[in-house]
Amino acid sequence: MHINLQMKNFVLKFLRENLPGNLCFHDIDHTLYVVEKAIEIGQNENCTDREIELLSVAALWHDTGYTITYAGHEQEGCILARRYLPEYGYDLASIEIICSLIMATKIPQSPQNKLEEIIADADLEYLGTESAASKAHQLFLELQNLNPELTETGWNKMQINFIKQHRYFSNYCNTNNEKVKQNYLDQLLSKND
Numbered sequence: 001m002h003i004n005l006q007m008k009n010f011v012l013k014f015l016r017e018n019l020p021g022n023l024c025f026h027d028i029d030h031t032l033y034v035v036e037k038a039i040e041i042g043q044n045e046n047c048t049d050r051e052i053e054l055l056s057v058a059a060l061w062h063d064t065g066y067t068i069t070y071a072g073h074e075q076e077g078c079i080l081a082r083r084y085l086p087e088y089g090y091d092l093a094s095i096e097i098i099c100s101l102i103m104a105t106k107i108p109q110s111p112q113n114k115l116e117e118i119i120a121d122a123d124l125e126y127l128g129t130e131s132a133a134s135k136a137h138q139l140f141l142e143l144q145n146l147n148p149e150l151t152e153t154g155w156n157k158m159q160i161n162f163i164k165q166h167r168y169f170s171n172y173c174n175t176n177n178e179k180v181k182q183n184y185l186d187q188l189l190s191k192n193d
Contacts, residue, residue: 003035003056007088011060018067022145025138026066035059037122042115044172051115054094057085058101058119070146074106108165117169121177127163128177132184160188 015028038059042052058081065076078099085095097115104116109124111117126135140155163185168174 003053003060004088007057007084008060010084011064014064015067020066023066023142024145025135025142026063031060031063033126034062034119034122037125038119041118041122041125041170041172045114045118045170047115047118054097055101055115055119055122057090058098059122061085061098062102062105062119062123074103077102109169111169121168121170121173124166124168125173125177127166127184128168128173128179128181130180132181133187156188156192160185160192163188 011031012028015031019027035056038055039052042055047055061077061081063073063077064080065073065078067080068076081098081102082095085098090098100112101116101119104111104120105123109120111120126132129135136159140150140152143155144150163181166181168178168181
């Protein structure tokens, strides 16, 4: 395990108590999924134990900012990480790396190094899985809560544009997820005809 259990329990409790109830995509399950995928991708990209630890900690904290704001949640997540991580033994240099990893999940993604590429991929890895449609539906419902005008047709157009622009950065996701993502895009395009 690459995450201090006390810290993991703290973050999950923090999310449980503070996340808005209308977030049906950016929830605890999503956080745990991104942690799992960051570790999986990191191991397959030959990261060191220390790098995997930093990735998994950043993944754990990456959406904590949703407890404060929807837009700009990454910056708020960094503020929270800077406030609480010293209690779990993280020094300033490590915290800055963790915050750069959190910021690498911001859309549009523009990771600057291997670890940032891995966490960016972990956050959107679901696009290249068989559960892409069901997860996308959760995101649609979440966005519709924020904007009741959003229709399924509008959402499908948003998804098509997003997926056309999206690219995986890691060899692992390019090998394992890209083809499934393209199949999902084809399904969306056929619905849109």
